[in-house]
Amino acid sequence: MTAFQLDEFLPYRLAVAAARVSRAFERRYRAEAGISVPEWRVLAHLSQQDEVSVREIEARADMEKSKVSRAAARLESQGLIRKQVNPGDRRLVMLSLTPEGRAVMARLAPLAQAFQSELQALLGADLQPFEAGLAVIARAKL
Numbered sequence: 001m002t003a004f005q006l007d008e009f010l011p012y013r014l015a016v017a018a019a020r021v022s023r024a025f026e027r028r029y030r031a032e033a034g035i036s037v038p039e040w041r042v043l044a045h046l047s048q049q050d051e052v053s054v055r056e057i058e059a060r061a062d063m064e065k066s067k068v069s070r071a072a073a074r075l076e077s078q079g080l081i082r083k084q085v086n087p088g089d090r091r092l093v094m095l096s097l098t099p100e101g102r103a104v105m106a107r108l109a110p111l112a113q114a115f116q117s118e119l120q121a122l123l124g125a126d127l128q129p130f131e132a133g134l135a136v137i138a139r140a141k142l
């Protein structure tokens with residue numbers, strides 16, 4: 001046996017906590033819209049801009065290109081997004097919400113805001129140090 005304690009290893013604890021929070025929120029949007037985690041992430045990113053490339057979502061959501069592409073294909077087949085080749089760079093696929101996709105996000109945004117409020121209430125006085133820690137990690141060159 002080694003002296004290494006997995007339950008004290010910060011990367012492990014962060015990954016477990018993130019997965020738990022993600023699953024809790026997933027149950028809500030899956031019940032409301034029948035979408036998966038990758039599909040939610042694609043829709044959420046598209047709700048922030050008129051048009052976004054697969055490459056941008058891959059980078060911002062820290063998702064593999066294949067996952068973004070598969071989620072986009074499913075969302076396109078459901079009529080929630082539109083895919084177009086970027087005329088300036090034919091290697092880039094641009095995604096945008098359809099009116100149906102905007103309607104789904106209009107239903108999901110209040111769920112997301114309510115879930116956020118619940119997490120903030122759960123953290124209570126620990127929210128500010130938690131936010132500070134996340135900011136440090138985001139700035140770090142890991």
